[in-house]
Structure formats: structure tokens, C-alpha cells
Amino acid sequence: MSVVTRPAGQGESYSTSPTARSAWRSSRVIVLLGALVVLAGVLGVVLGPQPGPSRPLDPDDTSFAGSKALAELLRDRGVTVDRVDSAEAAAAKSAAGDRLLLITDTTFIDDISLSEIPGDRLIVGDLSLGVLAPGVSTEPEQARLRSREPACRLPAAVAAGSAYMGGAVLRGTAGSTGCYPAGDGHALVSYAHSGGVTTVVGDGDFMTNRRLAEDGNAALALNLIGTGKAVTWVVRPENPPLLELPGDEERSMYDLMPGSIRWALYMAIIAIGITAFWRGRRLGPVVTERLPVIVRAAETVEGRGRLYRARRARERAADSLRAGTIDRLTPRLGLGSGAGRHEIVAALAARTGQDPHQVGAALYGPPPADDAGLVGLAGYLDTIERQVSEL
Structure with a gap:
């Protein structure tokens, strides 16, 4: 999907994906031409000359049954x-x-x-x-x-x-x-x-x-x-005398239609559907975006979270949460960028009064087993960050 954004200072965006009306305007000529071709084919099958019935063992018949x-x-x-x-x-x-x-x-x-x-x-x-x-x-x-x-x-x-x-x-x-x-x-x-x-x-x-x-x-x-x-x-006469059978009723228009018309209509419907699907999914020309593009942070977080959830990537989501928490808390604890896990756990436990084993399991433990565990981990890490910020 193409996105058009406004200049800096205006964070609104809107979609430029083709609507049903625009798709019809761009492809109606092709669809109509395809429909006319299919209609001509159907009329040719229905109204065209139909092959006569075969005459078994007839010396003038060239069909499979003739002689x-x-x-x-x-x-x-x-x-x-x-x-x-x-x-x-x-x-x-x-x-x-x-x-x-x-x-x-x-x-x-x-x-x-x-x-x-x-x-x-x-x-x-x-x-x-x-x-x-x-x-x-x-x-x-x-x-x-x-x-x-x-x-x-x-x-x-x-x-x-x-x-x-x-x-x-x-x-x-x-x-x-x-x-x-x-x-x-x-x-x-x-x-x-x-x-x-x-x-x-x-x-x-x-x-x-x-x-x-x-x-x-x-x-x-x-x-x-x-x-x-x-x-x-x-051989059998080509025009045998007609016999009037009792109870012979007049046939309707549908009885007089050739048996192939049903399949011809089915093929026409399928051809029109395929043509409409083929042309209707065609996107329009590429839209040039005017930079800078402003995307709210919440949208990025929600989008990435949905991707993690769709792929059930709890381990990767937990690693991202832990890495972000450690990067934000390390300078607040007065530690350098190269501080080890034991130094970070000890400093957090002393700063927040939490159990060092619980803090270590939250920052460096195994990935959560389910979504509820992942939510709980996110909440615990947020609580630790709030405590450090308030002290």
C-alpha cells in the first residue's frame, strides 16, 4: 500500500490504494472488451452451424461411426x-x-x-x-x-x-x-x-x-x-417418415436449446470473473512521497507487536524488552556501557530493594512460555524502571 504524507509539522497520512471506483475506471475498457469477446464466442457456439448426427455404417459418413x-x-x-x-x-x-x-x-x-x-x-x-x-x-x-x-x-x-x-x-x-x-x-x-x-x-x-x-x-x-x-x-433413410406419438407435447424454448449452451455460459462467467480479478488487482502508478515522513512511535510499537504476536515470537519480543530496559537503566544506575550482568543485577537490587534472583530472572532468564508470561514480564520491567526513575 502506498502512503502519502504531508510536510513536517503535519503528522496526518492517508492511503492511496486504488478504490473500487478507481479500479473500475482504469480497467473498464479491458473488462468490456473481454466481455464482448466472450459474448461473441457464446453466440458463435449457440447460433453457429451444428454438426449433424453421425450415420453408423453409412458409406458417405466421415465420422467415427461411418464407413x-x-x-x-x-x-x-x-x-x-x-x-x-x-x-x-x-x-x-x-x-x-x-x-x-x-x-x-x-x-x-x-x-x-x-x-x-x-x-x-x-x-x-x-x-x-x-x-x-x-x-x-x-x-x-x-x-x-x-x-x-x-x-x-x-x-x-x-x-x-x-x-x-x-x-x-x-x-x-x-x-x-x-x-x-x-x-x-x-x-x-x-x-x-x-x-x-x-x-x-x-x-x-x-x-x-x-x-x-x-x-x-x-x-x-x-x-x-x-x-x-x-x-x-x-442404409437408414436420411429423412424417415415422422410418426405422431400420442401425448406428444410442445417443448419449451429451453428444451430446444443445444445441450452445450450451459457449458458455454459457465465458461463465459469464469472468463469474465478471471478478467475482472486480473485487472481489478492492478495497482496504479507509483506515488512519490514528500520527506520527511512522520510516523508516530506508538504506531511502530503496535505494528511490531502485532508482527511478534502473529509469528508467536515471544522469545524475540522478550529479548527486545530486556535489551531496551537494560540500555535505559544502565546510565541511571551510574554504570558504564560495558557493565556485566552481575553488576547490573546487584545495582538494581540495591536501588529498588527487589530480590536479586527475581531481578536477574527478569533481565536474563528464559523466555516466557506463553503470552500471559510475556505480558507479566513487560509489566515487571516497567515497574523496575519506574522505581529507578522515582528514586
Whole structure:
């Protein structure tokens, strides 16, 4: 804290520490600019374009859950990949020639119409297997997704090796081939039927952009799909028909807000608080003091006493009291500055009539054990000084 004092003869002083008003005047421009920057960031998060939802196993989706990378690998190998979102479009593609039907989602799609399309099929997940893959059943419990060995003779799996498999636990028909053991069944089942070869995998996570580069996932996906035939890739429609549910109520404005707005507001409040704290604690310019500075002795004594008390420095406080008493009493007793402790104690005892042992303990004894002892010592030394002064 800076202190300004007046010229000699005027002992008043006053503080020049910045007040709340002066701190606001000096930092309000910075605070307002910071608030505007934070507000612009919040509005950008709230009103800016929001990323669309990911489309799992979609050949056009570049998110972790999509399969854009696999589709590009197939096209690089010369395989035609056609993305469709309806049974009618899949049937129209298959009518042009022998193709592989890759089914990743049958939501809002007529699975019965899909089952009537001839040719090879690759079914990903537990998707109406009773219609699309008759004879293949699933266990009630799902298998944990992890790296598994094929443990079968299916060429596509043997060439790929270990892969990230799991999900639905499959049981195939008689004569089918099961690969990647999981639970009481397999994570992959393949069998031949009159229209071609049907392959079912319990989960398609190994085909996603996230997992494609791990283990033998890419090799397994390419071996199962890249058979040389064009691929009809069936996905969920982007704009499925809306279903009106009973009891659907209108949502409030808060329900329509994105979920990230709460954290954006929290970050804005924290940023404003940090900025205000940072700028509000900045002191002003250095104030030049006009000498001499007059400080009352009582203020110095009180300040030093508070420091001793805060640090519990009773020994140092007692030494200061004893040293000051000895310096003041030595000339009054007619002793020189080099007088020893025995001479000083004997002279004080003779002058005041006090017990020499008590006087010696007060001037040269051990430090007080507590604050009460320190106060008592100060009082006793003051009494000795008063007696010497009055005699």
C-alpha cells in the first residue's frame, strides 16, 4: 500500500490504494472488451452451424461411426458401391445384374422386400434375421467387442486373421461356417442358400472409420465385400417418415436449446470473473512521497507487536524488552556501557530493594512460555524502571 504524507509539522497520512471506483475506471475498457469477446464466442457456439448426427455404417459418413473409408477402399479396388435407403432402390440396382446386397440397417425399410432380392447378402447386426437369414438365430446376451481370432476355415476370415468382433452371438444352420467364437456361438456365420451366400456378422464396428485400421479389420471387410461384384449398400433413410406419438407435447424454448449452451455460459462467467480479478488487482502508478515522513512511535510499537504476536515470537519480543530496559537503566544506575550482568543485577537490587534472583530472572532468564508470561514480564520491567526513575 502506498502512503502519502504531508510536510513536517503535519503528522496526518492517508492511503492511496486504488478504490473500487478507481479500479473500475482504469480497467473498464479491458473488462468490456473481454466481455464482448466472450459474448461473441457464446453466440458463435449457440447460433453457429451444428454438426449433424453421425450415420453408423453409412458409406458417405466421415465420422467415427461411418464407413466412408471402407467405401473408398472398395472403389479404389474397382468395386462399384451404390448407396440406397429403400427396398425399391435396392431391387432396381439388383435387376441390372448380379450384385452383393450389404444390409446395415432395416429401420423404416421393408425387410421382406429385401429378402426377395436374389444374390449374395452380407447382414451386419441383429436385423430381422428370421426374414433376411432364415435359420440363423441369436443368443439373448451380447458378446463383448474385442479382438478375436477367426478359429474357422472361411477363406475371408483366415486371410484377415484377428479382427474386432463381438455383438450379437450367432448360431447358424446345419452346414454353416461359424467364425470368431463368442459366448456359446460365433460373431460371424456364413452359409450357402439357393440364391447365393448369406453372411451375418454380430456387429459392424470393425467396418467403421474408427476401427478399420486396427487388427485385420480392413482385410476382413474387404474380403467379405470386395468379391468382385457391385455392392448395393442399404442404409437408414436420411429423412424417415415422422410418426405422431400420442401425448406428444410442445417443448419449451429451453428444451430446444443445444445441450452445450450451459457449458458455454459457465465458461463465459469464469472468463469474465478471471478478467475482472486480473485487472481489478492492478495497482496504479507509483506515488512519490514528500520527506520527511512522520510516523508516530506508538504506531511502530503496535505494528511490531502485532508482527511478534502473529509469528508467536515471544522469545524475540522478550529479548527486545530486556535489551531496551537494560540500555535505559544502565546510565541511571551510574554504570558504564560495558557493565556485566552481575553488576547490573546487584545495582538494581540495591536501588529498588527487589530480590536479586527475581531481578536477574527478569533481565536474563528464559523466555516466557506463553503470552500471559510475556505480558507479566513487560509489566515487571516497567515497574523496575519506574522505581529507578522515582528514586
